[in-house]
Amino acid sequence: MTTAPHRHLLRPLRQFVSARPAKRKAHKHETGITFARALSTSHNCQAKEYAFEMACSNIRYGPGVTKEVGMDVKNMGGKNVCVMTDGNLSKLPPVKTTLESLDKYGVNYKLYDKCRVEPSDQSLQDAIDFSKKHQFDLFVAVGGGSVMDTCKAANLFSSKPDAVLLDFVNAPIGKGLPVKHPVKPLIAIATTAGTGSETTGTAVFDFKDMRAKTGISNRSIRPTLGILDPLHLVTMPERVAAYSGVDVLCHAIESYTVMPYNERQGQEDPSYRPAYQGNNPISDIWSLHALEVTAKYIKRCVYNADDTEARSAMLLASCAAGIGAVYNSDDLEARANMCLASCVAGIGFGNAGVHLCHGMSYPISGLVKSYKSEDYTSEHPLVPHGLSVVITAPAVFEFTAPACPERHLRAAEALGYDTRNAKKEDAGKILQEVLLGIMDSIGVPDGLRSLGYSEADIPDLVKGTLPQHRVTKLSPRPAGPDELSELLTKSMKTY
Known part of the structure; x- marks a missing residue:
C-alpha cells in the first residue's frame, strides 16, 4: 500500500508506462501516439516520435x-x-x-x-x-x-x-x-x-x-x-554568479515545459534523432530538482550573504577534507549547490531541450551594440549568455502557459510558490511573478532597453530567432514572427 507522501514518486513511472503526455491544450501540430505506430515497420518521417534516449557525461x-x-x-x-x-x-x-x-x-x-x-x-x-x-x-x-x-x-x-x-x-x-x-x-x-x-x-x-x-x-x-x-x-565575480545562475533557472523551466518527446516529429533514420528530444519522465526529475535547489541558493550564491551556520558547517567539512579555511571568505555552500544545480539542469535540458528563451537569446547576444556587463573581462561588447536568456523569460512563460498550465504551475511550485489554490488560467502570471521576484532580487537589468535595444531592433531580433529550429520548434506553443515580435516588445521593459 502506498502512503500519501510517496505517491508523487510514482508519477514519472506512470507517465513512462502510459507513454502519454499530460492533458493540455491541443494545437494543430500535436497528435497522440499509439504503440501500433511505434511498432510499425512503415514508420516514416511524418510520424510522431516514439522513443527518447537518456545520455549524459x-x-x-x-x-x-x-x-x-x-x-x-x-x-x-x-x-x-x-x-x-x-x-x-x-x-x-x-x-x-x-x-x-x-x-x-x-x-x-x-x-x-x-x-x-x-x-x-x-x-x-x-x-x-x-x-x-x-x-x-x-x-x-x-x-x-x-x-x-x-x-x-x-x-x-x-x-x-x-x-x-x-x-x-x-x-x-x-x-x-x-x-x-x-x-x-x-x-x-x-x-x-x-x-x-x-x-x-x-x-x-x-x-x-x-x-x-x-x-x-x-x-x-x-x-x-x-x-x-x-x-x-570561490572567486566567481558577482555578476558572473548572477547571470550563470539565471541560465540554470531558464534551463530547468524551459526543459520542463518543452513539447513532450512523443509529440515531436519523428524521422526515418534514428541516427538523426536530436539530442534535444522534448520533455520526458527522466528529464522531468532533473529539471524540477534543479529548480528547487536554484530557488534556495541563487541569491546567496550571488551576494554571499552572511550565513554563520552554513559557513561553520562547510568550514568543518573543509577541515575534514584537509582543504583548510578557504571557505571563510565566501558562502561556499550556496555556490557548491548552484554548481550541482547547473549540472542537474544540464542533464535535464541536455536530453529534453530548451525553447523560446534560448531561441531569442541568440540574436540578443549576436546583435549586441555596445553593452558590456560589469565583472566580465571581455574586450568586445557582450551580453552574457544567461542575461540574454532570462531577459525574455517573464514574457515567454506567460505566453507558453496556456499550452501546459500544469507544468508552469509545477515549475512555480518548485521555485517556492504555494499553488494549492492556483487556477490553471493564472499559471502564466504566477510563474511570471515568481521569476520577476528572483530577477529583481539578484539585480537583473530592466529589459532589453537596458541592454541597448529599442523597438526598431525587433525585426532583426525576430529574423535572428526564426532559423533557430533546434530550440524554437520545441516550444509547447508555436511562435511565428508576430508572436516573437510581441514577446520582444513586452521584454523591452521587464519590471
Whole structure:
C-alpha cells in the first residue's frame, strides 16, 4: 500500500508506462501516439516520435577534485593532450591546479588559452586549427560554457579534418549532419555554475555572417568526464554568479515545459534523432530538482550573504577534507549547490531541450551594440549568455502557459510558490511573478532597453530567432514572427 507522501514518486513511472503526455491544450501540430505506430515497420518521417534516449557525461563532484585530472588523463591513455581555457583563467587557480596535476602524472600537454568569452565562428576555427596542427589524443577544458563549447568543437572537427564548420551545425543554418566518426576523450572542468556544458552534447557560438548565435547538438561531443570542483567558484565575480545562475533557472523551466518527446516529429533514420528530444519522465526529475535547489541558493550564491551556520558547517567539512579555511571568505555552500544545480539542469535540458528563451537569446547576444556587463573581462561588447536568456523569460512563460498550465504551475511550485489554490488560467502570471521576484532580487537589468535595444531592433531580433529550429520548434506553443515580435516588445521593459 502506498502512503500519501510517496505517491508523487510514482508519477514519472506512470507517465513512462502510459507513454502519454499530460492533458493540455491541443494545437494543430500535436497528435497522440499509439504503440501500433511505434511498432510499425512503415514508420516514416511524418510520424510522431516514439522513443527518447537518456545520455549524459560521467560526473565527479567534490572540493579539490581537480587534483585528480592527471590520474584521469593517464588512465585514459592521453599522451598528447590539449588543455583549453581563456586568457583570464589561465592566470587563476583552476588552471594552475590542472596543470600541476598533469605535471605530477607526467602528462605531455599544450595549453591553448585563446578561448573567447561567448565564442564566435572565427574563434572556434582558430581553436580547431590549433587542434588539427597538433593532432591531440585527449582534450581538457577548464572554464565556463564558452571554453567547454570551444573545446567540444575543436575535438569534433580535428577528429575529422575534412569537415567544415557548417557540416554539423544545426539545420537550417547548417547541414545538421549526424556525427558518425569517433572523437577523442574530453574532460571538462567547470569554473562557473550555469551552463551545465560539462554534461551536454551542445556547443553554441556566434555566427558572424548571421549576427546571431547557433550551435551544434550531438551526443557524441559531450564530455567523457565532467569535473565539478566547488573550490573554483570561490572567486566567481558577482555578476558572473548572477547571470550563470539565471541560465540554470531558464534551463530547468524551459526543459520542463518543452513539447513532450512523443509529440515531436519523428524521422526515418534514428541516427538523426536530436539530442534535444522534448520533455520526458527522466528529464522531468532533473529539471524540477534543479529548480528547487536554484530557488534556495541563487541569491546567496550571488551576494554571499552572511550565513554563520552554513559557513561553520562547510568550514568543518573543509577541515575534514584537509582543504583548510578557504571557505571563510565566501558562502561556499550556496555556490557548491548552484554548481550541482547547473549540472542537474544540464542533464535535464541536455536530453529534453530548451525553447523560446534560448531561441531569442541568440540574436540578443549576436546583435549586441555596445553593452558590456560589469565583472566580465571581455574586450568586445557582450551580453552574457544567461542575461540574454532570462531577459525574455517573464514574457515567454506567460505566453507558453496556456499550452501546459500544469507544468508552469509545477515549475512555480518548485521555485517556492504555494499553488494549492492556483487556477490553471493564472499559471502564466504566477510563474511570471515568481521569476520577476528572483530577477529583481539578484539585480537583473530592466529589459532589453537596458541592454541597448529599442523597438526598431525587433525585426532583426525576430529574423535572428526564426532559423533557430533546434530550440524554437520545441516550444509547447508555436511562435511565428508576430508572436516573437510581441514577446520582444513586452521584454523591452521587464519590471
